[in-house]
Amino acid sequence: MQKIKTALLSYGMSGKIFHAPFLELHPGFELTGAWERSKHLIQDDFPLVKSYPTLDAVLQDDVDLVVVNTPVDTHFEYAEAALLAGKHVLVEKAFTTTVAEAEALRDLADEKKRKLAVFQNRRWDSDFKTVQELLDKDILGDIVEAEIHFDRYSPDLSAKKHKESASAGAGILKDLGPHIIDQALVLFGFPESVYADIRITRDYSVVDDWFDITLYYPTFRVRLKASFFIREPLPSYIVHGKKGSLIKSRGDVQEDELKAGKKPMVSDWGVEPVYKSGVLHTEIEGSTVRENIPTLHGNYYGFFDALHKAIRKNEPVPVSAQDGVNVMRIIGAAIESNIQKKPIKL
The missing domain is CATH 3.40.50.720 (NAD(P)-binding Rossmann-like Domain)
Known part of the structure; x- marks a missing residue:
């Protein structure tokens, strides 16, 4: 090779x-x-x-x-x-x-x-892969609304100066934002318009550290949120359809295991704890089903x-330059929406 x-x-x-x-x-x-x-x-x-x-x-x-x-x-x-x-x-x-x-x-x-x-x-995170597979099966019916969160409790400023300096690349919108914006576009496609509220919440911060973005689709809405003041996290994926609901926490273990010095493997890697399993509550073949759903393995090797x-x-590359352009279009529209205090058509 x-x-x-x-x-x-x-x-x-x-x-x-x-x-x-x-x-x-x-x-x-x-x-x-x-x-x-x-x-x-x-x-x-x-x-x-x-x-x-x-x-x-x-x-x-x-x-x-x-x-x-x-x-x-x-x-x-x-x-x-x-x-x-x-x-x-x-x-x-x-x-x-x-x-x-x-x-x-x-x-x-x-x-x-x-x-x-x-x-x-993050497309290869265990939690996202699980949500994506279930939505591909169309077992929630027509989507009515969805939320994706990337929350942390991190009130102190980062020691990395480039993250906290008032530059064109700093701030939570361009740090955590691209992850969940990209995931929303993979799951739901490109929206018609964007509304955003972007804030600074930490003492002495000069860069944005909180956002709430709504993506407008013809028949449903997707809300994207990130904050550094979420000590008790909410589910990271909340999807409601006309047949049922899907709730999933952010449970991928890869980052923590890599930080701990563990070596990744092609198989048997990225296995979430069972207690982080999501909940599916929907109707399948006329019967109501409420069950914990097994989580797929995550693996950045993919x-x-x-x-x-x-x-x-x-x-084709796994994530294309056009995918990157689309995420930047959402970020650009979110910044403009926050300035104008109104939805921005795309």
Whole structure:
């Protein structure tokens, strides 16, 4: 198997936790190294790889794929440079800071005939996969309303300065927002309009840390919420249809297990505790059913496997640049709605 030589543009939490373990696990990838600015840590975990001193050093190396896992306001610059250098590119969320930047990267990748993907790994979370499978079976009837939450209790400001500085890439809307916006678009398609309320709730914060977004569809509504002041979390997925309801908590264990140093596996990985099972209350073949639903396994390996097939077999990327553009269109409309205090048509 011809391996895809892959370089990371940083080796902080994202590189160490979400990318390197799966690049190491998948036989079709070879991790060449990471661009490290001050701390040189990647060789502690992977002694044979490189610690690149500059972006140019990455782009001049024999690298097939560049992972842009740096602060959001650098995504456009670095992804553009990698595409111009003839590399395939994987960009972390948020894809860019604006719709125009997202469209420009999409078009450049098409022009250069390079693969460009967005790292929406939460599509491979156990909870989301379970909800998606049940909705695909259409056992709730016509959807009336849905909510997706990504809540935390984290009242203190982050020690990471780029997360708390008033820049175009900072704030919860472009941090947690892309996850649940992308999930809503996967489940329900692109909406007709967007209404949003975006706030700052933490003391001394200068970036948004709370949002409530409503996506308007012709016959139903989808509400997306995120906050840092939810000590007692609500269910993360609430879907009501004309036949019944589906309730599911956010139960995926992959991030916690990776942070604890566990190595991912192709199988028997991402298994949720049974007590986090969701509840399905609906009508099936004329009978009312209320039961706990078994949760599917989560596994980010699926993303990397699909990306490998996209690059080596010219199959579609697992999350496309157009998917990234669509998420940025929702974010842009949410920002405009918050300013104008009215729904924004798309």
